[in-house]
Amino acid sequence: MKFNTKAIHHNAVHEKHVGSHVTPLYQTSTFVFESCAQGGDRFAGRDNGYKYTRLGNPNTKEVADRVAALDETDAGLYTSTGMSAVSTALLGLLKAGDHFIASDCLYGGTVSVINKVLTQYGIEMDYVKINDEAAFKAAFKPNTKLVYIETPANPTLELIDIPKVAEIAHAHGAVLVVDNTFMTPYLQKPMQLGADVAVYSVTKYINGHGDVVGGIITGKQAYIDRINSPHLLNLGGTGSPFDAWLVTRGLKTLGLRMDRHCENAMKVAEYLEANPNVERVYYPGLKSFEQHELAKTQMSGFGGMIAFEMKGGYQASEKLLDHLHLISLAVSLGGVDSLIQHPASMTHAAVPADEKLKAGITEGLVRISVGIEDIEDILEDLEKGFSHV
Numbered sequence: 001m002k003f004n005t006k007a008i009h010h011n012a013v014h015e016k017h018v019g020s021h022v023t024p025l026y027q028t029s030t031f032v033f034e035s036c037a038q039g040g041d042r043f044a045g046r047d048n049g050y051k052y053t054r055l056g057n058p059n060t061k062e063v064a065d066r067v068a069a070l071d072e073t074d075a076g077l078y079t080s081t082g083m084s085a086v087s088t089a090l091l092g093l094l095k096a097g098d099h100f101i102a103s104d105c106l107y108g109g110t111v112s113v114i115n116k117v118l119t120q121y122g123i124e125m126d127y128v129k130i131n132d133e134a135a136f137k138a139a140f141k142p143n144t145k146l147v148y149i150e151t152p153a154n155p156t157l158e159l160i161d162i163p164k165v166a167e168i169a170h171a172h173g174a175v176l177v178v179d180n181t182f183m184t185p186y187l188q189k190p191m192q193l194g195a196d197v198a199v200y201s202v203t204k205y206i207n208g209h210g211d212v213v214g215g216i217i218t219g220k221q222a223y224i225d226r227i228n229s230p231h232l233l234n235l236g237g238t239g240s241p242f243d244a245w246l247v248t249r250g251l252k253t254l255g256l257r258m259d260r261h262c263e264n265a266m267k268v269a270e271y272l273e274a275n276p277n278v279e280r281v282y283y284p285g286l287k288s289f290e291q292h293e294l295a296k297t298q299m300s301g302f303g304g305m306i307a308f309e310m311k312g313g314y315q316a317s318e319k320l321l322d323h324l325h326l327i328s329l330a331v332s333l334g335g336v337d338s339l340i341q342h343p344a345s346m347t348h349a350a351v352p353a354d355e356k357l358k359a360g361i362t363e364g365l366v367r368i369s370v371g372i373e374d375i376e377d378i379l380e381d382l383e384k385g386f387s388h389v
């Protein structure tokens with residue numbers, strides 16, 4: 001099956017009782033056993049029927065399996081939020097005494113969970129500019145067990161060469177985890193490029209309609225098993241069946257939506273590049289983007305996210321952001337509607353100032369998630385906004 005067919009049909013449950021065509025919503029906390037022996041068999045693992053929604057549910061399983069199939073990897077887990085996917089994956093793959101390397105430009109929530117949680121439990125780490133190959137290789141220690149990257153990175157869109165990093169990580173016995181939220185399996189398949197585990201905030205493109213928070217972890221079976229039990233099941237990061245059901249619905253149009261996001265974002269990037277108020281545009285599809293060639297090798301489209309540097313710093317950014325009407329001033333991304341925000345004071349506010357600077361998150365940096373509205377309307381709104389700068 002090809003991508004769009006799989007996104008609609010893979011593992012769909014055609015329920016037998018009344019013949020529901022679409023997988024029903026199993027909005028239940030628990031499941032009834034036919035006998036005491038059956039309950040015992042389920043808990044002993046001799047019967048893989050459902051027991052209790054925290055431990056498994058048909059809706060959460062359906063969407064996680066489907067995203068894993070789209071990633072062309074072994075297995076998937078559904079989680080309550082993207083941060084639950086990130087934190088549970090890291091807790092499942094690391095233990096006290098281990099060291100890991102993370103790229104120096106990551107979503108602010110991920111930086112917070114590393115700085116405020118993981119490092120409090122005896123896990124050592126270093127942020128490294130992974131594109132500096134010598135610095136990356138020098139960062140490995142005898143106890144380095146994992147490398148964590150985001151590509152494209154939030155918010156600067158900096159790319160990391162997944163096959164190259166996978167080779168170096170594996171040569172040092174480390175697992176490679178990739179946050180693939182910005183790309184989705186439609187545009188980039190981390191495990192096909194050599195990674196071991198991918199994490200997603202499905203709050204973004206995979207659901208795509210801005211009405212759910214959720215996460216998914218996909219990857220090789222052995223790693224998914226380590227993350228699932230005892231971590232996800234005991235820590236309780238499982239997501240709700242209703243949210244998973246909505247994400248399953250959103251996923252069906254992922255390919256169509258991503259094509260339109262890419263098309264619109266290219267036009268917005270070209271518009272911004274020609275705008276005299278803009279110092280620099282970061283969009284992997286632009287020829288002027290430093291890593292444009294790398295983008296073409298590992299991504300099958302350039303995505304819907306753009307960052308740009310305003311000439312007038314924070315003040316000019318504020319003027320623009322306060323005078324948009326169609327494009328909402330809001331964090332989050334990846335929905336059908338366009339959103340714009342100021343990373344330094346919003347999504348990345350919790351990142352310490354020196355780390356922000358190292359990652360290129362300046363006061364003049366603006367991030368836009370280009371939606372799938374008609375491009376003329378998006379450009380008109382930007383043009384009106386810029387007239388106030």
Ligand SMILES: Cc1ncc(COP(=O)(O)O)c(C=O)c1O
Nearest residue numbers: 081082083107154181201203214
């Ligand atoms: C790249 C990336 N990873 C993870 C997350 C966390 O996802 P959630 O907000 O669903 O917890 C976000 C949220 O913006 C993100 O942008």
